[in-house]
Amino acid sequence: MAVPPSQTQNCQPSLWDQALNQLPKDQKLALNLSLNIQRNKRSILDSVLEVVNEKQRLCLEKRWKFKNRQGQTIIVRDLLDKIAHYLQKFVDVGDVAVQFDPIHAVLPWAGIRLLLKVVYYFQSTLNSSY
Amino acid sequence: MVEGLERASKYIALYAIYESMYLQRDDPIKSQLEGAVTNLYCVILQFLTTAQKFYSHTSGGLVPVSLLSKSSYTKFTLVRTLKNIIANAEKELSPQLDAMAAKHREVQEFLRVIDANGQYITLPILSQKADMH
Numbered sequence: 001m002a003v004p005p006s007q008t009q010n011c012q013p014s015l016w017d018q019a020l021n022q023l024p025k026d027q028k029l030a031l032n033l034s035l036n037i038q039r040n041k042r043s044i045l046d047s048v049l050e051v052v053n054e055k056q057r058l059c060l061e062k063r064w065k066f067k068n069r070q071g072q073t074i075i076v077r078d079l080l081d082k083i084a085h086y087l088q089k090f091v092d093v094g095d096v097a098v099q100f101d102p103i104h105a106v107l108p109w110a111g112i113r114l115l116l117k118v119v120y121y122f123q124s125t126l127n128s129s130y
Numbered sequence: 131m132v133e134g135l136e137r138a139s140k141y142i143a144l145y146a147i148y149e150s151m152y153l154q155r156d157d158p159i160k161s162q163l164e165g166a167v168t169n170l171y172c173v174i175l176q177f178l179t180t181a182q183k184f185y186s187h188t189s190g191g192l193v194p195v196s197l198l199s200k201s202s203y204t205k206f207t208l209v210r211t212l213k214n215i216i217a218n219a220e221k222e223l224s225p226q227l228d229a230m231a232a233k234h235r236e237v238q239e240f241l242r243v244i245d246a247n248g249q250y251i252t253l254p255i256l257s258q259k260a261d262m263h
Contacts, residue, residue, distance in 0.1 A: 015168050015171055016175075018168045018171075019168050019171030019172040019174075019175055023176065027176065027179045030183070031175060031179055068133060069220070069224065076132055079133065080132075082136050083135065083136055083139045086136075086142070089143045089146075090142060090143040090146050093147050093150060105142060105146060108142050108171075108175065109142065111175070111178035112135055112142075112178070114182060115131065115181055115185065118185040119131060119135070119185070
């Protein structure tokens with residue numbers, strides 16, 4: 001029996017899953033283990049926004065900034081504002097376009113959440129040491 | 131690295147829009163476009179893995195030092211170590227950021243071809259796209 005086109009499309013792995021499969025085995029394992037996204041995929045997006053908002057508040061209090069490779073002064077809070085904006089846009093796409101399921105793309109967001117937590121540690125340790 | 135995270139976030143959100151605009155329809159170059167997007171996603175995941183390797187593994191060992199130590203020498207050593215980690219990470223991550231930008235440009239070329247062929251795009255998604263720029 002022929003499978004309807006909509007069903008065959010749903011069976012295809014998402015492009016993020018395909019990209020994950022192209023990674024070397026060790027990197028793939030490291031991502032899967034550290035991000036632990038097998039459960040509660042939907043809650044990851046909320047949790048990323050929570051982390052970004054928390055770091056925004058801290059950056060506002062501490063007024064963190066740094067110089068980038070080009071020597072420009074970068075205000076960390078501005079970057080976090082942009083990340084929050086992009087995350088919101090990403091969530092909106094899932095609401096507007098019914099064909100796009102944002103759950104497929106939670107893997108990179110989980111990575112960004114993890115790194116934001118680590119960046120906070122580095123920044124706070126460096127600043128408190130002076 | 132925050133700059134890299136900002137760029138990766140931008141691409142993740144922007145490509146969610148592109149996927150719903152360009153990859154839900156049949157197009158002669160759809161499979162090539164999918165390949166190019168997958169390559170970009172691969173570079174983003176590699177960037178995240180590399181950043182995580184540099185920052186997460188080292189910070190775990192350094193937290194107790196920063197909490198316990200009161201001596202200025204240990205603090206000086208800690209700051210020096212952190213600065214070294216950041217310098218090494220930036221050295222390792224900057225080619226990946228460049229690769230991310232290069233893959234993004236490759237996809238843009240495909241999108242230009244599709245736009246030139248006159249794809250029909252739904253208006254709500256177009257407004258999301260315009261807001262990203």
